[in-house]
Amino acid sequence: MKKAVVLVLLFAIIGSALAAPINGNEKSPAKNGEISEFYAGREVKAIVSEDGYSLIDLKTGDTILLVNFTAIEENLSGKPAITKEEAVKLATQLCGPAYTLVRATENPYDFDILFERRVNGISVFGENCYVSVNKMTGKIAAYRKMPVREITFKPEVKISRDEVIKMTGAVDAKLILIPLKGTFWVTSKPNSTIINAVTGKELSKKEIEALKELYKTTVDFNELGKMSVEKDPGIMATDNNQGAVFRDDDDITKDDIMAAKESMEKQRPYGELAWDPYVSDYDVVGSESTVNFILEYFEGVYFSGHGNNDCIGIGGDNQYCYWEASGNLQTRVFVVSACYAGNNFATYLNNKGVQCVIGASNTISDGGIWWSECANWADIFWDKATGNIDAGYQRSAHTARIETNTDTWLNWCDLDVEKGNCNTYI
Numbered sequence: 268m269k270k271a272v273v274l275v276l277l278f279a280i281i282g283s284a285l286a287a288p289i290n291g292n293e294k295s296p297a298k299n300g301e302i303s304e305f306y307a308g309r310e311v312k313a314i315v316s317e318d319g320y321s322l323i324d325l326k327t328g329d330t331i332l333l334v335n336f337t338a339i340e341e342n343l344s345g346k347p348a349i350t351k352e353e354a355v356k357l358a359t360q361l362c363g364p365a366y367t368l369v370r371a372t373e374n375p376y377d378f379d380i381l382f383e384r385r386v387n388g389i390s391v392f393g394e395n396c397y398v399s400v401n402k403m404t405g406k407i408a409a410y411r412k413m414p415v416r417e418i419t420f421k422p423e424v425k426i427s428r429d430e431v432i433k434m435t436g437a438v439d440a441k442l443i444l445i446p447l448k449g450t451f452w453v454t455s456k457p458n459s460t461i462i463n464a465v466t467g468k469e470l471s472k473k474e475i476e477a478l479k480e481l482y483k484t485t486v487d488f489n490e491l492g493k494m495s496v497e498k499d500p501g502i503m504a505t506d507n508n509q510g511a512v513f514r515d516d517d518d519i520t521k522d523d524i525m526a527a528k529e530s531m532e533k534q535r536p537y538g539e540l541a542w543d544p545y546v547s548d549y550d551v552v553g554s555e556s557t558v559n560f561i562l563e564y565f566e567g568v569y570f571s572g573h574g575n576n577d578c579i580g581i582g583g584d585n586q587y588c589y590w591e592a593s594g595n596l597q598t599r600v601f602v603v604s605a606c607y608a609g610n611n612f613a614t615y616l617n618n619k620g621v622q623c624v625i626g627a628s629n630t631i632s633d634g635g636i637w638w639s640e641c642a643n644w645a646d647i648f649w650d651k652a653t654g655n656i657d658a659g660y661q662r663s664a665h666t667a668r669i670e671t672n673t674d675t676w677l678n679w680c681d682l683d684v685e686k687g688n689c690n691t692y693i
Contacts, residue, residue, distance in 0.1 A: 306332065307393055307413060307676040308482040313491055320491040324414055331412055334492075334673050338401055338408040339666050343376050343690050349405035354378035357407065362396035365415055369395075372628055374685040376665055377402050381678060384415055387422045391415070392445045393482060395678050399669045409673040416446035423450055424464045431462050438573070439630065445478070453679075455632045459519065479638075488674045489650060493659030510542065510653075510693075511565040513549035513558070515572030515580035519633055523571035523604060524548065526642040530649035531567065534656050542567075542653035542693070553582035555591045562596040562621060567652065567693040571641060574605025574626075577612055589615035596620035600652065600664045600693050602682070604641050606630045609684030616686075623664050623689035625682055632679045641680040647671045648682075652693060665689040 303310045309331065311322040322332040349357075355371045358380040366382035377399050384394040394416070399409040422444055431440045437454035442464060444450055450464040461470040470478070510531040512524035531546045547565065552558055558581065561568055573580035578588035589612050596616065602625045603613065609626030617624050633641040648671040654661025662670065665685060672682065 305483050305485045307484055309414060311486065313486060315491055315494040319409075320488075320494070322486065327414060329412075329414070331414060332410070332673060333407075334409045334670055335407075336666065338404070338406045339377075339399070339669055340663070340690075341401060341406065342403040343401075343665075345403040347402050349378075349400065349402065351378055353405070354400040354402075355380060357400060357405070358382070358396075358398035358410075361398060361407065361410060362412060366396045370628065370683065372683040374402070375688070376685070376690060377408065377669065379669075379672070379683040381681065381683065383678075386418050386444055389422055389442045389444050389450065391418070392443045393677055395676075397673060397678065399673070409669050411673050411676060413676060418444060418446060420449055426452065426462065426464050426467045428452065430467070434467070435460060435462065439632075441632070447481075448478070453632065455630070459633055482677075484676070488647070488670075489657040489659065492651070492670070509564065509566045510546040510568070511549060511561050512546060512569045512571075513552045513561060513581075514570065516551050516582045517572055517580070520571040520604075520641075522639055522642040523633070523645050524550075524569060526646040527569040527571075527602075527649045530646050530655060530657075531653055533650070533653070535654055536656050536659060541655065551582045552587075553585065555581070555585075555587050558587045559591075559593040559596070562598045562601065562616070563593060564597070566599050567649075568598050568601045569604070569645060569649065570602070571604040571645070574603065574608035574612065576607045576610045579603060579605050579608055579612065588612075589619075592616055592619045594619055599623060599691055600625070600689070602626075602645070602648065604631065604645065604680065604682065609682070609686070613684060613686040622687050623691055624684075624686040625664065625668055625689065626684045626686075627680075627682050628684050629681070631681055638677065638679070640675065640677050644671055644675055644680040644682065647674060661692060663690050663692055665691075 306322055310325045314321050318337040319335040321330050324331045351373050362382045365384055367385050369381045369383050372379040380398045382396040384391040394413050397411045401408045428440050431452045435454045439455040440452045443453055452462040452464050454460050512528045514520040514524050528546045528548055531543050532541050534541050578586040581587050596619045599622045601621045609628045613624035613626045648667050650658040651662045651667035651670060652664055
């Protein structure tokens with residue numbers, strides 16, 4: 268696709284998104300006329316149209332978030348209309364020079380593209396640009412472009428990554444810049460915390476609460492989604508009301524599987540029963556045979572824990588690897604919240620019968636007790652995938668993943684991969 272065509276397409280696709288949608292209805296930024304709505308600390312107003320919803324930054328007037336259900340779900344049975352390189356070019360035009368490309372994931376129905384702002388090579392906390400491009404139409408289906416905050420300090424690092432890992436016992440650590448605060452190490456499981464990269468001191472509970480307040484989100488995305496026009500799902504699953512959650516031997520994953528379980532068990536609108544009122548909680552799974560049973564029997568499954576390209580962790584030092592999967596797996600949607608599990612592990616489980624596997628192509632981090640982003644992701648995704656009373660109506664796994672990725676501004680639990688047919692309903 269030539270550059271001129273790319274630019275024409277870009278403006279055609281997103282031009283109307285940068286202003287109030289035609290026939291859209293503004294949702295007042297005030298609740299009961301008293302307080303404003305906030306998204307990641309930004310004062311915003313929400314606008315709802317027949318196709319989806321958007322958030323407008325009240326300070327700049329820019330659209331910082333857009334979810335277009337029509338564009339997400341359009342022509343998914345067609346042939347690809349855009350290449351990965353062309354999709355990245357569109358996303359780059361939208362995000363602009365302030366952001367650096369982190370990854371561009373090609374899925375069966377979309378290109379899932381993430382940029383982040385970096386200063387001196389260090390990521391700025393929460394300042395990213397996420398874009399989903401419909402692979403079959405070339406249209407931008409959803410995006411989130413977070414405004415930048417000024418960095419008023421000199422980024423410094425006096426405590427090394429190895430020192431931080433040794434100090435905390437964490438598996439990994441990543442440098443971030445927090446505007447107005449300084450340079451920090453964010454450590455991953457099993458001991459997730461924030462360490463000052465200059466002093467080596469851990470952020471106190473009081474400081475963490477202040478950080479949460481600075482980046483508070485009060486927008487209720489479930490309410491925005493409810494206002495959208497309900498789509499004809501087309502291919503519906505045979506609803507056998509079977510859900511299961513399990514995790515590996517790491518206490519930090521408890522809240523993740525509980526969030527998923529509670530969403531699966533939540534009542535549906537109009538007095539309808541929950542998708543599954545009694546979800547099976549396997550907690551820590553100790554054997555490969557138990558994982559095979561779960562994936563042979565249950566329709567919707569969620570896992571949280573450690574992982575790599577080929578395996579996920581289970582009880583103790585045990586792992587469940589793709590070559591241990593039985594040949595008759597039947598789960599329709601398996602969401603795997605584990606590092607790198609969206610790669611070989613997801614591919615081979617799809618080949619063994621799991622219809623849709625959703626995972627991560629790279630590392631993810633939960634944030635632990637101080638942010639718990641994976642539990643937040645699980646809660647939102649399973650609300651939408653089951654169509655419970657919070658979500659208002661049921662989405663396909665594909666639509667639910669894109670919408671959840673867009674709504675969650677902190678991309679630490681970045682589930683960017685779909686393997687198999689995720690245009691399906693549980």
